[in-house]
Amino acid sequence: MKISINRLKHFIDLDQSAEEIAALLTGSGLEVEGIETFESIQGGLEGVVIGEVLTCSKHPNADKLSVTTVDIGTEIVPIVCGAPNVAAGQKVVVATEGAMLYPVTGEPFQIKKAKIRGEVSQGMICAEDEIGLGESHAGIMVLNTDLANGTTASAYFNVEKGEVLEIGLTPNRADAASHLGVARDLKALLNKEVCLPSIEDFKVDNQQLKIDVEVEDAVDCPRYAGLTISNIKVGPSPEWLQNYLKALDLDPINNIVDITNFILHDLGQPLHAFDAAKIKGGKISVKKLPKDTKFITLDEKERKLSGDELMICDQEGGLCIAGVFGGKGSGVSEETTSIFLESAYFSPDVIRKGSQFHGLKTDASFRFERGTDPNMPIYALKRAAMLIKELAGGEVSSEVIDLYPNPVADFEIAVLYKHIDRLIGKHIPKETVKRILEGLEINVTNETLDGFTAVVKPYRVDVTREADVIEEILRIYGFEQVALSENLNADYLAEHPSKDLNKLQYRLSEVLSGLGYYEIITNSLTKPIYAEKSAHLNETDNVVILNKLSEDLGVMRQSLLFTGLEVLAHNINRRQKDLKLFEFGSVYFKEEAGYREEKRLAIFLTGDKAAESWLAPATSVQFPDLYAVVELILEKLGVDNLAVEIVHDSPYDYALQLKLGAKVVGTVGMLDAGISKLAEVKQEVLFAELNWDLLCKKSKGLKKYQEISKFPEVRRDLSLVIDKSVTFDQIKAVALKAGGKLLQRIGVFDVYQGDKVEAGKKAYALSFYLQDTENTLTDKIIDKTMNRLIQSFENEVGAFIRK
Incomplete structure (x- = not known):
């Protein structure tokens, strides 16, 4: 999961570096796996400035080149330019010596001082494709600006740059799958406030487009909200919104879809926009359709329903697999002029079943199947509607529909102070405990000398037991603040086999x-x-x-x-x-x-x-x-x-x-x-x-590698005449016992049975490889080892050693 630090600062006041924020989050359980730098234009236009062409004349040795002098603020430099539209008096974009450019096509290249047809050139006057701003290469960019020469191009073009955190989100932390969720943890860690954008200016403009809503399954869909917006204009999103999505590795699509993605990653609440004109009968039904019903999803694949997934339907059939994936026929397109905007809370179980059955994993299903905040749909709906009016025009053309018959209650958990101290292994002052919990938006009520009741909001689906509350206290208090005891010990319930x-x-x-x-x-x-x-x-x-x-x-x-x-x-x-x-x-x-x-x-x-x-x-x-x-x-x-x-x-x-x-x-x-x-x-x-x-x-376990000895190996050969009944395994066992740790391996390079040996006998020619891992073997040690081997063969297998 990617989190933009620039966006985090809209929720909470941060003056820490990206590395410090990453360390804080990792210590509290949101492990930051990496920090990336996002630039809206690759390279950030480093070394590229605004300049002014002072003089421009024909190149003496090339008809299509011009020799210019350009004021880049700090100095006046000569630049050879091949663009047909270059002229004196122009404000231009100049890549200075040493700048690295990332063109739209081709490989990146660095600007170096050069001689072009005999004329010195200390920079490059740029076309838009040469610095990644567009596709045009018809000529250099001529700017209409009063900015001083030497002003950075990144300032002129509003290049956005910032760090992005890659967080390895564990399955239990569904509440942290958004910028707001991460900001809540930082609130508790830094003892600062989280600020949400105001929705006070939200208003219903008219009642011209009414869509009725019916929820047939309130168990799988405890809350369903929506409204209509008419007279919108679908088009590209503004640059700030596109940059927000690109920083999170998302592709901008259009202003309506981009806003729903923005809300999802900002607040953790998935939304879905339906083209209102495609809702047959003017009514939305949330229900299940019969097994094997055919449904075409946005990816243009025809799927057969299992009968267990929740569907968003109109009078004629399915529009969307609820919380998972939209249908081909109901999505927003360039022709869309009015929408029905959905914001809901679905049961995690039904979303997980639908997602698994169809093999569809989306940003929405990722959050719904882990558990979203049932109290967020209305705020997210109004916030999205305000953004749509701002970026796509339009009017809110219906009252907010909010079907929420059985509100999800907060979790009330009894907590004892002695259990906090026992499980953490350290006494934590009661005031510190209360401060941490309140920072995590967990209310402390019914407080006594022995304990209290923790009231946990339902978006914290992972905090339902006393041990969970204590874990929350510890992760914010800091694992590193709990000292290790002098006598370490550990208990475990599960059996841990020594061999995997x-x-x-x-x-x-x-x-x-x-x-x-x-x-x-x-x-x-x-x-x-x-x-x-x-x-x-x-x-x-x-x-x-x-x-x-x-x-x-x-x-x-x-x-x-x-x-x-x-x-x-x-x-x-x-x-x-x-x-x-x-x-x-x-x-x-x-x-x-x-x-x-x-x-x-x-x-x-x-x-x-x-x-x-x-x-x-x-x-x-x-x-x-x-x-x-x-x-x-x-x-x-x-x-x-x-x-x-x-x-x-x-x-x-x-x-x-x-x-x-x-x-x-x-x-x-x-x-x-x-x-x-x-x-x-x-x-x-x-x-x-x-x-x-x-x-x-x-098994003694898989054989492990060991360091190769730097001391040389020695080979000695013996020829043994033995009874035919004696096997090589018997000889090997005798050799390994007599040879000790010096004998590394044994080989057979000849076996003879014939008239050269007695009847009932056979001859083995064996090689013995000796090596000491700590010293070079001496002749004395080698001879001693070989004599011991010979005696063992003679005594234990009745061997005759051929000399």
Whole structure:
């Protein structure tokens, strides 16, 4: 939300800088996210002055140029000018040396001293397009003015300049969504008065244009007001109003619409102007229309109504979605000569429903759906009518209509002084409390020694409880004035998990996407036949759907396997055979005690590693390709010390099962061809399914980055002859234990099984990378570490070290 400081000064006397005002507002809860400078003409015409052409003669070396001398107040400068209309005695606009100009078209440029065809030029006499004032480039601007030479052009052209605050408005502070609302906070912070423009001169001119109003739904529309204005002339707004809107990043449209936008941002009260001639039957009805009624909005889109939104209607149908968006057929245009001006208070709930259903977010709906001031419609209506008469002419041609059968009452809240001190953590004098509340327009009544009743006006929709009143006191008193105690402690009711499971999943999705895997989301409903024909699934564990859409979607899935295979089949049938997919999804089981749900991660790999190329033949994906991905996931999650077992159970042809103790973390392997064919996949598929719930529980959190050591890494190699039954994971576990913190990683660069080693044996060629993060490794330390590794391999896995 943007707030102009220049406009704030119309409500409250301010002598603070923009930065000081921003600090005050941020400290009170209206966080200022930025301060911008608005200029009605880009650059503010800095360095551009009024000058007088003293002499003008033809350029000796160019027919179309003139050499002039120009009095710019501080000095007389030579300027070469190419305009055909330049002449001695003219008052002109001069860009002096160093000025930065922002033309209507083209890039900004700076005026520099130059020689043009041999003649010195120290400035530029400007046309209107060259300084952003208009489109004309027919010649220089010739002014009719008695202003002294050297007067700034910004003063002559009334260039407006000022700071604009960008406030990050929180949803509860609907009352601050206007210049008046922000001024009210400054009133309490600075102990100054807020002044509203007077409407005492408002009067009804005649009764020539009467529009009847009927409100059928007083719950959704507690207050509806309006009046008519005739004999208006629709046209451009004056410069001050256009600049006001531009400072707030709004485009001026015409004087009538601009005034309604002005009131909205000034007072926080949305208004709507209807072309009175387009109101059929001379009557406005506030009601709901039947579901699926068609309505064309201002953006020329035809929309079907939900039946829940409130509509402003005439005798023939809808004119406007109340508080949200106008209709195409009833808006103000250049031909409009009379209007019906609406000012209302709508229920936030009905506006929110209408806005959400149609996906329409407007400045009006933003305020209505958070709660506007039910006491503001009449003041805003009269203020707007006075401005319309001033800027568009016209006459108020009806009495003010104000349908307000059940006025919204003030909130009365009992407050105890001891609760103020307890919640704030500091004793605040009673006089200070009363001064703050009265500054916030919260009346203090029924005061006793123990407390009082706070009477809160209904525009403060966020102040309805004792704690809310105390929060108001604290934010104006100042959080910084409450000293921290020596012994800090905090209580909380909500559970705060040490690991953010959503973040873990998101980060792992990023890792897999970076490896070229595509995420899929499949249906949790699947075919019963999969459990019937798969040995690894138990048909009695199926969660059967009572109201089946079809037999093919009759049960909840027990595995992510088959729904993923269906995605593979769909793509393969469309000649996309090289696939890398993953899915985070839930699986479901029926048990004696009820039902169980688990979250899992499935990874699918099939086809070739890379597209066929003349550089290298196509090679099919292999088991290590998928296993490496699973290892990376485990590393990222910080899950280690896993036991690995070789299995040949369904649904795999061969696989590795990963375990933490007795619990299975997951399985990685090549799917059995018969299983794949159940989903009509006829090529080899590598598949991994991991227990995501268990992984998250055992995870140490996402692996953090650390500073790269400035000390060199050392590599040493060993060749081990071991029994075929010994796995690399066993060797790795022994090495990590014996190598200590110096051993950074282990690699296998050769495996041999043949006649060069004994029967039942195999040879591993291993590389060990050692590094100290604090010192350079010495030969003594390296040798000591390697000897410890050798002894551990010999003693724990029966290795023979080949020298």
